[in-house]
Amino acid sequence: MRITSLEEYGLRCALQLAKFKKKSTLVSASQIAELEGLSVEYVSKIMHLFRKAGVVESTRGIQGGFSLAKMPTDFSVKExxxxxxxxxxGNDDLQGFCTNHAGTQSECVHKSQCSIRPVWVHIFDVFDRVLCSITLENLLEGSSALSEKIRSVNFAEQTKEERK
Amino acid sequence: MRITSLEEYGLRCALQLAKFKKKSTLVSASQIAELEGLSVEYVSKIMHLFRKAGVVESTRGIQGGFSLAKMPTDFSVKExxxxxxxxxxGNDDLQGFCTNHAGTQSECVHKSQCSIRPVWVHIFDVFDRVLCSITLENLLEGSSALSEKIRSVNFAEQTKEERK
DNA sequence: TTAAAACATCACAAATTTGTATTGATTAGC
DNA sequence: GCTAATCAATACAAATTTGTGATGTTTTAA
Incomplete structure (x- = not known):
C-alpha cells in the first residue's frame, strides 16, 4: 500500500497552487519547482497532467503560469x-483488481467466489470517505484542523457496493 | 495510492494458508499455486518472504510444506x-516520506514546516485502524461479517502522533 | 521584429518492481 | 543409498514507473 511519487509531489504542487490561488496570482512551473525543490521538468509534467484533468488552467507566454481551476475549498484531496x-x-478505483494476474491462467480463479475483492472494496471505501472530505483548504489550515475534520467523517454508512 | 502485486497475491496466499491451518494440514507452494492460478516460483517467493517475517513455518522434504505460524484469528491483515x-x-510506515525526492535539493524543503506529512499521518492512521482490526478469520467469514467489523472500528480516538 | 520567459508535447534513460529461472539443500519412502 | 518432491536462496529478464531532455509554440515587452 503505497503512495506513488506523482501523488506525493502532485499534492505538494497542488498546495502551492492553492496558496497562489488565494492571492489571485498566477504561478509558473519554475516558481513551484523552486518552492518545492523539484526540477522544472518534473513540475511541468505534473502541471501537464493537472491541466489535462481540468485541475488547473494555464496561460502561455512570458508572465504566464498556472492557476487552480477552482478555489481550494472546492477541491478534495481525492480529486x-x-x-x-x-x-x-493498478489504481484505487478497483478496476483491474481481478484482471491483472501473475499467472498461469488467463482469467481470475476467484471469478465466481473472490474473497479478496470485498476486502479492498471496504478498505478503499473508508479511504475514499476520508480523501473526499478533506479539501486543499483544510490542508492549508494545518494539522489540528485536519485532525478534527477526519474525526467528523461518517464511516458507518453503507458503501456504494452494498447499496447496489 | 495503490496496492502492490505482492500485497494482493500475498494476501490471497495468506488466505489459503489460513484455510489449511484450520484443517491442521501443511500446504505446499505448488498446491497454493494451483489454487490461486499463480506460478510455483512466484508463490515460493511469497512463502520465502512470509517465512523470513515469521508468518509461516516451513517443513522441508517430500510431504513438506507451509503452515501459518498462528491461527487465522490471530493474524491481522496489516501483519x-x-x-x-x-x-x-515508499511504504506505509511513513519512513522515507521526507527523504525521497525527485529533486534538486538533498534535503526536504519542508523540513521545518511540512504541510504534507500530517496528511499522510492522519490518513494512514485511519487505514491502520482498519487493517489492524481485520483478521484473516474475518476475511474467511465473508463480506457482510467484514462490513460489520469495519463499522465497529473506532476512528475517533487520538492518533499515535497526537499522543506524543 | 526580436528576444526572453513561459507553457506543450513527446521521447527516452534510469530506477524500481515484477515475475521467472536456476541451482542447491532437505526429507520421506522405496 | 537413491530418487522424487519439496523448501531455500539468489540471480536475472521483462515490465513499469520515475524523472530528465529536447524541441516547438505562445505571449509580452523592448
Whole structure:
C-alpha cells in the first residue's frame, strides 16, 4: 500500500497552487519547482497532467503560469490524487483488481467466489470517505484542523457496493 | 495510492494458508499455486518472504510444506501486508516520506514546516485502524461479517502522533 | 521584429518492481 | 543409498514507473 511519487509531489504542487490561488496570482512551473525543490521538468509534467484533468488552467507566454481551476475549498484531496491514478496501472478505483494476474491462467480463479475483492472494496471505501472530505483548504489550515475534520467523517454508512 | 502485486497475491496466499491451518494440514507452494492460478516460483517467493517475517513455518522434504505460524484469528491483515512493505521503497510506515525526492535539493524543503506529512499521518492512521482490526478469520467469514467489523472500528480516538 | 520567459508535447534513460529461472539443500519412502 | 518432491536462496529478464531532455509554440515587452 503505497503512495506513488506523482501523488506525493502532485499534492505538494497542488498546495502551492492553492496558496497562489488565494492571492489571485498566477504561478509558473519554475516558481513551484523552486518552492518545492523539484526540477522544472518534473513540475511541468505534473502541471501537464493537472491541466489535462481540468485541475488547473494555464496561460502561455512570458508572465504566464498556472492557476487552480477552482478555489481550494472546492477541491478534495481525492480529486487531486485521481489525476495520477489514471496514469498508473493498478489504481484505487478497483478496476483491474481481478484482471491483472501473475499467472498461469488467463482469467481470475476467484471469478465466481473472490474473497479478496470485498476486502479492498471496504478498505478503499473508508479511504475514499476520508480523501473526499478533506479539501486543499483544510490542508492549508494545518494539522489540528485536519485532525478534527477526519474525526467528523461518517464511516458507518453503507458503501456504494452494498447499496447496489 | 495503490496496492502492490505482492500485497494482493500475498494476501490471497495468506488466505489459503489460513484455510489449511484450520484443517491442521501443511500446504505446499505448488498446491497454493494451483489454487490461486499463480506460478510455483512466484508463490515460493511469497512463502520465502512470509517465512523470513515469521508468518509461516516451513517443513522441508517430500510431504513438506507451509503452515501459518498462528491461527487465522490471530493474524491481522496489516501483519500480512507489512511483510511486503519492507521490500518496497515508499511504504506505509511513513519512513522515507521526507527523504525521497525527485529533486534538486538533498534535503526536504519542508523540513521545518511540512504541510504534507500530517496528511499522510492522519490518513494512514485511519487505514491502520482498519487493517489492524481485520483478521484473516474475518476475511474467511465473508463480506457482510467484514462490513460489520469495519463499522465497529473506532476512528475517533487520538492518533499515535497526537499522543506524543 | 526580436528576444526572453513561459507553457506543450513527446521521447527516452534510469530506477524500481515484477515475475521467472536456476541451482542447491532437505526429507520421506522405496 | 537413491530418487522424487519439496523448501531455500539468489540471480536475472521483462515490465513499469520515475524523472530528465529536447524541441516547438505562445505571449509580452523592448
Amino acid at each position: 487531486i490524487l485521481d489525476v495520477f491514478a489514471v496514469t498508473q496501472k | 500480512i501486508l507489512d511483510v511486503f512493505a519492507v521490500t518496497q521503497k
